[in-house]
Amino acid sequence: MTDSPPEDPIRPASAGSTSPTDATGWFEPLYAAAARGEATVPWDRHAPHQLLAEWMRRRRLAGDGRSAIVVGCGHGDDAALVASAGYRTTAFDIAESAIRAAGERYPEARIDFVTADLFHLPQAWIEAFDLVVESQTVQALPPSMREEVVAHIASLVAPGGTLIVQAVAAADGETREGPPWTLTRADIDRFAARLDPVDILLIPAPGQPALHRWRAELRRPSASQSDRG
Numbered sequence: 001m002t003d004s005p006p007e008d009p010i011r012p013a014s015a016g017s018t019s020p021t022d023a024t025g026w027f028e029p030l031y032a033a034a035a036r037g038e039a040t041v042p043w044d045r046h047a048p049h050q051l052l053a054e055w056m057r058r059r060r061l062a063g064d065g066r067s068a069i070v071v072g073c074g075h076g077d078d079a080a081l082v083a084s085a086g087y088r089t090t091a092f093d094i095a096e097s098a099i100r101a102a103g104e105r106y107p108e109a110r111i112d113f114v115t116a117d118l119f120h121l122p123q124a125w126i127e128a129f130d131l132v133v134e135s136q137t138v139q140a141l142p143p144s145m146r147e148e149v150v151a152h153i154a155s156l157v158a159p160g161g162t163l164i165v166q167a168v169a170a171a172d173g174e175t176r177e178g179p180p181w182t183l184t185r186a187d188i189d190r191f192a193a194r195l196d197p198v199d200i201l202l203i204p205a206p207g208q209p210a211l212h213r214w215r216a217e218l219r220r221p222s223a224s225q226s227d228r229g
């Protein structure tokens with residue numbers, strides 16, 4: 001993979017840092033600058049991610065009032081799609097300015113947009129959501145944090161619930177410096193060590209044959225399945 005992914009962010013001064021504060025501290029200034037019209041957010045599509053939209057269509061997802069959470073929601077486009085499918089939707093991001101802008105972008109959507117840190121999740125969110133959407137947050141954080149990031153994301157999934165993970169895939173032998181820090185199959189398997197894999201796909205990006213993305217669907221066994229197992 002030689003192409004830069006379209007959601008490739010600017011390289012922050014802290015890139016490569018192993019400190020959680022440094023690794024996440026550049027998002028708020030970027031979103032705040034964007035709110036002032038002084039920067040653009042490179043991954044802001046003003047539309048849901050097409051991989052997520054296609055997955056939801058194919059699965060004919062209907063929330064019917066079940067709960068969903070969108071991790072690292074940015075300006076809220078994926079959250080709006082999830083809410084439109086009938087989920088009671090929470091969406092969170094560490095960047096307060098992103099959350100403010102998301103609420104302004106989708107004032108009618110009845111989404112609970114919350115400023116929160118994946119590394120310090122509210123206890124009430126643990127194993128609380130029927131659908132968890134993770135799109136491009138793992139890849140935005142340094143690989144040294146990956147195990148912890150995966151554990152926190154997986155912890156949100158309720159018994160019987162589904163996690164969808166989308167990320168740019170690492171090419172064979174890739175040595176590219178992030179962000180984004182692309183994901184290997186071994187990274188996807190970190191999720192599969194915690195939740196049951198349902199469908200793990202490597203999908204070529206439209207018009208960019210050298211670029212592939214992971215879309216992994218995983219499930220936490222329901223309480224009754226766990227009892228039987």
Ligand SMILES: C[S@@+](CC[C@H](N)C(=O)[O-])C[C@H]1O[C@@H](n2cnc3c(N)ncnc32)[C@H](O)[C@@H]1O
Nearest residue numbers: 024027072074093094095117118135136137140
């Ligand atoms: C590459 S962006 C992707 C945004 C969005 N999911 C999308 O696909 O357009 C990564 C997002 O994760 C958020 N983020 C980074 N670290 C976070 C953390 N510790 N807790 C919550 N959100 C975080 C950033 O502020 C940013 O909005």
